[in-house]
Structure formats: structure tokens, C-alpha cells
Amino acid sequence: MCGIAGVVHRDRRAQESELAAMAERIGHRGPEDTGFYLADGFGIAHTRLAIIDIAGGHQPIFDARKRYAIVCNGEIYNFPELRAELEALGRQFSCESDSEVALQAFAAWGRESFKRLHGMFAFALYDHLTQELWLVRDRLGIKPLYYAVLPDRVLFASELKALLPQMPKVELHEGALAQYFQNQYSTGEDTIVRGIRRVPAGHALRIDARLGIERQRWWSALDVAPRKLDQRQALEEWEPLIAQVMREHVRSDVPYGLFLSGGVDSAVLLGLLTKHQSTPVRTFSIGYSDARMRDELDDAARIAQHFGAHHTPIRLSPAQVFHRLPRSVWAADDLMRDYACLPTLALAEAASRELKVVFSGEGGDEAFAGYGRYRPGAAERFYKSLRFGGSGGFRVRAELDAAWTRKLFVPELQPALAAYRQGVVAAWQQTPKSWSDLQRRQYVDLVGNLPDDLLVKGDRMLMSFSVEGRVPLVDHRVIEFGLALPDSLKVSKKAGKTFIKHWAEGFIPKDHLWQPKRGFHVPVGEWLAGAFLDGLRDKLPRSEAIRRWCDAASVRQLLAGDTAQRSREIWSLLQFAIWHRLFIEQTASAPGAEEDPLAWL
Structure with missing residues (x-):
């Protein structure tokens, strides 16, 4: 790397x-x-x-x-x-x-x-x-x-x-x-x-x-043709395919480890990696020491024990995670707001003390349709398709509240803000007529959210501490196989990624595989309070980036009163201001691993 x-x-x-x-x-x-x-x-x-x-x-x-x-x-x-x-x-x-x-x-x-x-x-x-x-x-x-x-x-x-x-x-x-x-x-x-x-x-x-x-x-994934396979036929192809992918991915002249969450994909990788080495796989998981929000440490520890991994749970206070924000913004390089960058950065820092290579489970949801957004109900899909044309009702909602978007940003930015769905619509319209809408949803994420968010997070957070990240489930053969599978093998009314879950029942506890998908949550709402919020109210409106692209009075209004329902808007402005300071105003050296975000405004 x-x-x-x-x-x-x-x-x-x-x-x-x-x-x-x-x-x-x-x-x-x-x-x-x-x-x-x-x-x-x-x-x-x-x-x-x-x-x-x-x-x-x-x-x-x-x-x-x-x-x-x-x-x-x-x-x-x-x-x-x-x-x-x-x-x-x-x-x-x-x-x-x-x-x-x-x-x-x-x-x-x-x-x-x-x-x-x-x-x-x-x-x-x-x-x-x-x-x-x-x-x-x-x-x-x-x-x-x-x-x-x-x-x-x-x-x-x-x-x-x-x-x-x-x-x-x-x-x-x-x-x-x-x-x-x-x-x-x-x-x-x-x-x-x-x-x-x-x-x-x-x-x-x-x-x-x-x-x-x-x-x-x-x-291009657009060249993938849908296939008519049943579960038995698919498994006959899948098992030698993933075995070959893993044989190739474990090639390394240095030791490797795994970021282990409480989800399906990293558990699958741990099971596969265990087959390729005689010593316990080195695993790392992260959670919070005093947050109200439930983390995944217990689920990860259970899976680590199941496979006999050499496991390290990392417990950080919310403040310790939050103070990694300046470093994560610098590491991400290309401006992005993914809360999971913060715990990923902390994991990378811990792993870097003993490893150069770490595996992680990105790509499994895109390849095998694991997200809830891939299986909307008929009423939801009809309504969204009617109101937001061009993408079958997929990815229609903006991240920020529309009322705040109209107030917060300068007039010259408003046309571009209104065109936020152009990339989604363009990707959807490129897909072959032979594809199902589920495959179209997968494709939109394969060319957008995966390379420009999830893989940016994985590459940059790890490389900021000189650690190589390997993602076997983003191997092109895995993506082609999963995308081509019939919808009926990938989703049911109650669950996504059903093909992988049925296959993995042979080596992972069923209750772990079929529990509801949670994702990794970051307690942003808990951070935007107290003395930090007071400091933010003072410093953010004076940021060069905010003064250039935002309406100052609206920014002050956003920060006034109860901010619990405005965390996305506030966080987006905070991160933009830090990014602007790092890359536009001074292009200085990297922030330390833990620094007060207010110091970078």
C-alpha cells in the first residue's frame, strides 16, 4: 500500500x-x-x-x-x-x-x-x-x-x-x-x-x-447480466469463488488483522480468515465507555470468541472519539460527512501499533442487497416515485432539512443544492432494461456511495496511520456474482442479504446472522451540548468558510436554543469549516490524533 x-x-x-x-x-x-x-x-x-x-x-x-x-x-x-x-x-x-x-x-x-x-x-x-x-x-x-x-x-x-x-x-x-x-x-x-x-x-x-x-x-458493472439461478446452483458457484478470492486476499509478507463489528460481513470474514491461518486472527472492535447509545462490542466479542480470535475491544469516551474530528477531516481529504470515520480512525490508530494490514467488511451490503432501502414497501415506493421521478423512488431524501437548506446557504449555491439528485438519477437511467429495480438500487450505490463514501472512509482513515485496508467483498468477482443473482435469493420481506445469511448458517450462529441490521451509530447529539456548543455558537459564524457560503443570521439561529433536532445541519457546517481551515486557508500539517475541534475553527 x-x-x-x-x-x-x-x-x-x-x-x-x-x-x-x-x-x-x-x-x-x-x-x-x-x-x-x-x-x-x-x-x-x-x-x-x-x-x-x-x-x-x-x-x-x-x-x-x-x-x-x-x-x-x-x-x-x-x-x-x-x-x-x-x-x-x-x-x-x-x-x-x-x-x-x-x-x-x-x-x-x-x-x-x-x-x-x-x-x-x-x-x-x-x-x-x-x-x-x-x-x-x-x-x-x-x-x-x-x-x-x-x-x-x-x-x-x-x-x-x-x-x-x-x-x-x-x-x-x-x-x-x-x-x-x-x-x-x-x-x-x-x-x-x-x-x-x-x-x-x-x-x-x-x-x-x-x-x-x-x-x-x-x-463497468453495467455489463453484468442477470442470471436465473436457484439457491443450490448459486452456492455451487459461490463457495469456490469466495474461496479463491480469499486465497488471493490473504497474500502478504506481513501479519494481518480484522476490524470486527457486530454485523454479518465482518463475522463472515472472520470465519473465512480463520480457515487461512493456524494462529488466532487478530481482531479489533470499538465502542463507547459512557454513551447512552448501545454499541456493538458485546456482539463482536461473542463472534470473536466463537472463532477463537485474539480480540481487542476498544472503549473510548464520546469525548475521545469527538476529539478525533480534526484528524479525520484531514485524513478524509475529500470533503465528506460520515460519522463512522471517527471510530474507524480510532481503530486504525490502535491497529497501527502492531499491524500493517487490516481486513474490513465493506461491500457486502452493496453486493448482496443488505440495506433496508433496497426493499421498500409498495406504498413507500409508489409515493416516492411519484414525488421524485427518475430513480424508482430510490435515494430521494436530502441529508439536510429543506427549510434550513433554503435559509442557511447563499443564493449562488441554491441551484446546485436543488440538483442534489442528478447523480442518482443519471446512474439509475444508465442501467439495462433487463435489470430489476433491486439491481438498479445496488448499482446506484456501487458507483456512488461505495467508492465516494465508504471506500474513502476505509482507505483514508487507515492510511492516515499507514495501515492497508483489504476489502474482499468489494472484489469485482464478488460484486458481479451478487449483482447478477435473482432478487429472490437476496431479499425477503423481512431481511436483506439472505443468500449470504443462509450460506453462513453453516459456520456462524443463526441468531447473530438474522438479527436486525443496526449499523454503527455515533452519538453526535451528545457532543453538541454544554461548553462545546457555547464555543461553537461563538466561533462557527466567524469561520471564513461559513461567512463565504452561508447566511450569518441563519447560522446563529441554527445554533440557538435546542439543537437536538438540528445535529446534521450543525455537524455539516462544523466539518466544512474545519476542512476549509485545513485545506483552503492554511494547508498545514496534520492535526494530532486528539484535538479540540473548536481549535480548528
Whole structure:
């Protein structure tokens, strides 16, 4: 797991100093080694966290004739199989790194090689002969990759923070900002910073020396065809498939662990990981020491005991979790409001003291339809479809109260705020006619909420403490299998993810599998009170971000009186103000692990 960055200049040579400046800002992604390569106007940089070939995996990596150079972030899980195939074709390898397989595969098969790679990856590959740079991102967007096209150069990096100092000016993108307020994250190619874009999941960009850019979509879930299978037939395919996926995912030259919640997906992963090692799996769970809200520690401990895991429950006070907000905002990089970033950050900090690799269960709900929103009642669906057209009544509600949205934000932001459903509607309308509405709901989340919220949380919170996160249930084979399953195997009137639950009854207690889905709750309402709220009433309206994008009188009104019913609105403004201070006003070094959020206003 690593960080990558680089530049393509049109009319001058790339400089190591500019690469070093970008690499320094993503040093947390790879604190063990740094490498640079310059070729005329092209420059690539790499920061390394050694997971495979610890001694010999320095990057950039070159082929024997020095035609190609690659820097890679992520893991190519099927590298042993591909390496054997490539060596049989005569390709000569210089090290044992999985990243070299991506280089040698491209040398052998060109752009068709992307489809041969199993894993999570974002890489930059330079071709001396054609003077072209390829930027390639994995199928589901597990690993991040940003780029900016300027008049005289193209920049790219694993995180926004590496690009910001290189930008001629930093301005906010109104559409992405509105998506943050209305959806809790921005999605699509535009980021919160105007001019910086995401390389879309499953895409490659080819950049030439004159800054010409060609886009290629090399994988899409839209190509998945529905299948007619019964439970027996599906299980016959599923069991060898998930066995192969896990065999590939556990490949590592360092120990690994698991974030264990009280839910189904992490319990399934613990059962699968237990089959692949003879010693107890290292597991971590988090809860609250004095919050009124129930946590998942008891459920997690029970599952850990069931599988004989070496388990660590972490109990933090709500204040300890809350004081991780500045660090989590810095770590997330791209502006997003997901309360679960806070406990995930605390878990990453604890795991980093002894591990470099941690598994987690993201993707199971999207692949196998686990969310309640995937199975609405007929009346609910009819009403929402009638009132909000274009997406079958799916994802129609904005995160913030409409009355407050109209009052809080400046007039120039209102059109973008009103268009918050555009991404959902566009994704829904792209789907094939042969798909069911359940599959359409899954797809909307697979191209929006999963890559731009859940996977951002997983990648950035862990990488801020130099820990690699592995998500087997986001493997493209798992996603394709789950998406193609008939609706009747995935949902019933009372439950979602029924295929996985029936299968897992063979090794997980049934009462754990079939308990109602709760999700991980964060006691935000308990934090917005007392002395902190008094300080917030004083400081938030004076924030540069709030003064620029909000109506000051409405912000004061929002913070007055009982705030219990306004926590989303208040939290959204608080987090935006901290993000703006960190990335726009000062672009300073990272906050500490625990700091008073008021200090960052």
C-alpha cells in the first residue's frame, strides 16, 4: 500500500523538487521509502508501505529494457499466477513485487492487461517509446486517484492534499459542495476543488507529451447480466469463488488483522480468515465507555470468541472519539460527512501499533442487497416515485432539512443544492432494461456511495496511520456474482442479504446472522451540548468558510436554543469549516490524533 504522484509538463522538464513536495504530503501512505523518476516533461513519485517483497520492492519499477516505469498504490492479488504466465512468455522480472506484474502485463498485452489484474490498485505507467503516461484505477474505485489538467501541465496524486499546493489557485466547486451538504459526500468526477478531478473507477487515462488525454472505460458493472439461478446452483458457484478470492486476499509478507463489528460481513470474514491461518486472527472492535447509545462490542466479542480470535475491544469516551474530528477531516481529504470515520480512525490508530494490514467488511451490503432501502414497501415506493421521478423512488431524501437548506446557504449555491439528485438519477437511467429495480438500487450505490463514501472512509482513515485496508467483498468477482443473482435469493420481506445469511448458517450462529441490521451509530447529539456548543455558537459564524457560503443570521439561529433536532445541519457546517481551515486557508500539517475541534475553527 502506497502513495503515488506525478506531473506531465508540456514545454519544460519535470523537476524532482516538485515531485518531492507532492510525495511529502502523502508520506503517511508510505512512510518506509520514497522514489522518483524523471524523463523529459514526465515525472512520477512513490511513497512506500512495504507489504509484498519487503526488501526488494522499491519503486519506480522498470522493465529490463527501461522502456516502462511504474509506480503503484495497492495490491495485485493474483500476481503469482500472472507472473508465471508472463515468465512463460519470456518476460524477465527484476523483483518479487506484485506491482511489477502490472508493468510486465502491460508490456505483454497492452491496455487489455488491465482486465487481467485482480485487486485494488491505482498506478501510473510511463512508456518511453511513445512518451505517454497511463493513469489506471481499479474496477470499483477502492484505491484513490486524482488529477488536474492545467494549461501547461497535468498533475496527479493519490490524495487531494498533494495537489493543492501545485494549483495556480484553489476555488471550491459549487456542485460538489452542494452534494456534500445534501448527500454527505460528493460523487462523480468533479471534486470539491475546482479543476481537480477523480479518475473514475474502472477507467484509464492515456496522457501524451502535448497533454492530450484519451479516456478508456475498461470495466463497468453495467455489463453484468442477470442470471436465473436457484439457491443450490448459486452456492455451487459461490463457495469456490469466495474461496479463491480469499486465497488471493490473504497474500502478504506481513501479519494481518480484522476490524470486527457486530454485523454479518465482518463475522463472515472472520470465519473465512480463520480457515487461512493456524494462529488466532487478530481482531479489533470499538465502542463507547459512557454513551447512552448501545454499541456493538458485546456482539463482536461473542463472534470473536466463537472463532477463537485474539480480540481487542476498544472503549473510548464520546469525548475521545469527538476529539478525533480534526484528524479525520484531514485524513478524509475529500470533503465528506460520515460519522463512522471517527471510530474507524480510532481503530486504525490502535491497529497501527502492531499491524500493517487490516481486513474490513465493506461491500457486502452493496453486493448482496443488505440495506433496508433496497426493499421498500409498495406504498413507500409508489409515493416516492411519484414525488421524485427518475430513480424508482430510490435515494430521494436530502441529508439536510429543506427549510434550513433554503435559509442557511447563499443564493449562488441554491441551484446546485436543488440538483442534489442528478447523480442518482443519471446512474439509475444508465442501467439495462433487463435489470430489476433491486439491481438498479445496488448499482446506484456501487458507483456512488461505495467508492465516494465508504471506500474513502476505509482507505483514508487507515492510511492516515499507514495501515492497508483489504476489502474482499468489494472484489469485482464478488460484486458481479451478487449483482447478477435473482432478487429472490437476496431479499425477503423481512431481511436483506439472505443468500449470504443462509450460506453462513453453516459456520456462524443463526441468531447473530438474522438479527436486525443496526449499523454503527455515533452519538453526535451528545457532543453538541454544554461548553462545546457555547464555543461553537461563538466561533462557527466567524469561520471564513461559513461567512463565504452561508447566511450569518441563519447560522446563529441554527445554533440557538435546542439543537437536538438540528445535529446534521450543525455537524455539516462544523466539518466544512474545519476542512476549509485545513485545506483552503492554511494547508498545514496534520492535526494530532486528539484535538479540540473548536481549535480548528
